[in-house]
Amino acid sequence: MQNNSMGVFLLFIVVLLLSPLAEASETAKDNYRTYCMQCHGMQGTGMGLNIRDMSVQPRDHTDAKAMGGRTDDEIFKVIKEGGFAISKSVLMPPWGDVFTDDEINDLVKYLRDLCKCKFGG
Amino acid sequence: MKRLLFLVALIGFVTPAPVGAGENGSKILQNRCAKCHDLTGPAPQTIRKLWERDAPDLFYAGNKFRREWLVEWLQKPVRVRPAGVNYLRTINSAPVRDAEEKDKNYDVLYGAVLRPLKHLSLKPAEAEATADALMDLKAHSDLVAGMQLDRNKKVDLDRGEVLFDKVYGCLSCHQIEPGFGGYTGSELYTAGRRLQPAFMLSYIKRPKNWDPKIWMPNGNVKPDDLQKIVNYLILLSKEDFNAAN
Numbered sequence: 001m002q003n004n005s006m007g008v009f010l011l012f013i014v015v016l017l018l019s020p021l022a023e024a025s026e027t028a029k030d031n032y033r034t035y036c037m038q039c040h041g042m043q044g045t046g047m048g049l050n051i052r053d054m055s056v057q058p059r060d061h062t063d064a065k066a067m068g069g070r071t072d073d074e075i076f077k078v079i080k081e082g083g084f085a086i087s088k089s090v091l092m093p094p095w096g097d098v099f100t101d102d103e104i105n106d107l108v109k110y111l112r113d114l115c116k117c118k119f120g121g
Numbered sequence: 122m123k124r125l126l127f128l129v130a131l132i133g134f135v136t137p138a139p140v141g142a143g144e145n146g147s148k149i150l151q152n153r154c155a156k157c158h159d160l161t162g163p164a165p166q167t168i169r170k171l172w173e174r175d176a177p178d179l180f181y182a183g184n185k186f187r188r189e190w191l192v193e194w195l196q197k198p199v200r201v202r203p204a205g206v207n208y209l210r211t212i213n214s215a216p217v218r219d220a221e222e223k224d225k226n227y228d229v230l231y232g233a234v235l236r237p238l239k240h241l242s243l244k245p246a247e248a249e250a251t252a253d254a255l256m257d258l259k260a261h262s263d264l265v266a267g268m269q270l271d272r273n274k275k276v277d278l279d280r281g282e283v284l285f286d287k288v289y290g291c292l293s294c295h296q297i298e299p300g301f302g303g304y305t306g307s308e309l310y311t312a313g314r315r316l317q318p319a320f321m322l323s324y325i326k327r328p329k330n331w332d333p334k335i336w337m338p339n340g341n342v343k344p345d346d347l348q349k350i351v352n353y354l355i356l357l358s359k360e361d362f363n364a365a366n
Contacts, residue, residue, distance in 0.1 A: 090287070
């Protein structure tokens with residue numbers, strides 16, 4: 001029994017030591033501010049710094065009606081694989097190489113907070 | 122004798138010391154550049170660290186820049202990134218109404234990026250020496266080792282722009298002529314003169330290999346298109362843009 005406790009303790013120490021080596025997960029807010037805001041804007045309304053010369057305007061994330069028309073899975077997919085993956089504009093690039101799946105799931109929740117909506121209303 | 126000494130002293134005073142004898146390129150880098158630029162790496166590994174960056178990383182400058190461009194730019198620096206190196210510091214938190222486009226309230230640039238770039242200018246000999254020292258900073262050689270530009274994969278400017286804008290959406294963040302395109306990426310109308318082809322191929326292929334937290338995505342550019350886009354950027358840089366010179 002004592003050996004078991006010791007083993008668990010040692011495992012805990014090893015995990016603790018290794019954790020800084022693992023890829024750090026960023027918060028959804030930091031990810032949104034760094035990657036999404038450049039086009040979707042500081043207010044999340046789709047009025048980002050980059051949009052002036054775009055042929056298709058970025059989605060307004062505060063638009064409950066439009067955002068409510070998308071399932072969480074669709075939002076996950078468009079972030080990970082880009083607009084093209086759901087037959088929308090290529091101007092939304094794929095972010096799958098930037099975010100982990102967990103980070104994308106956090107972003108989906110963050111977007112649901114922004115639109116104050118869920119799928120279907 | 123006194124007159125001779127005075128003459129020697131005077132000659133010593135008015136003759137500029139050769140750069141090699143005084144502050145060589147490496148010393149210029151250490152003394153004048155290292156305060157803002159990272160000369161040793163690694164690049165920021167977290168978003169918080171990314172936001173602390175004040176100037177472009179230079180620790181892989183020798184695998185990134187073309188020496189001729191460095192020599193020219195160091196003597197006459199102009200802004201490469203329309204929104205600065207850290208766009209979070211340069212966008213307006215209170216979007217303003219654009220009189221010409223009534224229904225648009227979009228984020229705008231403010232502050233230092235609206236004025237000409239503030240950066241020290243070097244004298245010709247200093248610029249040459251500093252460019253040499255920068256070309257010796259060769260981190261990430263592994264990333265450019267297998268990268269070879271295929272000049273047969275040519276496109277004209279129109280087809281290049283279609284790839285750049287309509288297929289991969291690069292124009293969203295990058296300008297292909299002064300004032301046309303996005304702001305948060307570096308301007309690309311001088312990229313062909315500024316950057317080594319192997320670097321462009323490698324960076325576009327996977328930006329995070331060079332800069333793990335940078336806000337440029339990996340667009341999964343197909344190998345043939347990658348070659349065409351870099352050939353397009355080289356062709357584009359031969360256009361005569363006033364702001365580019």
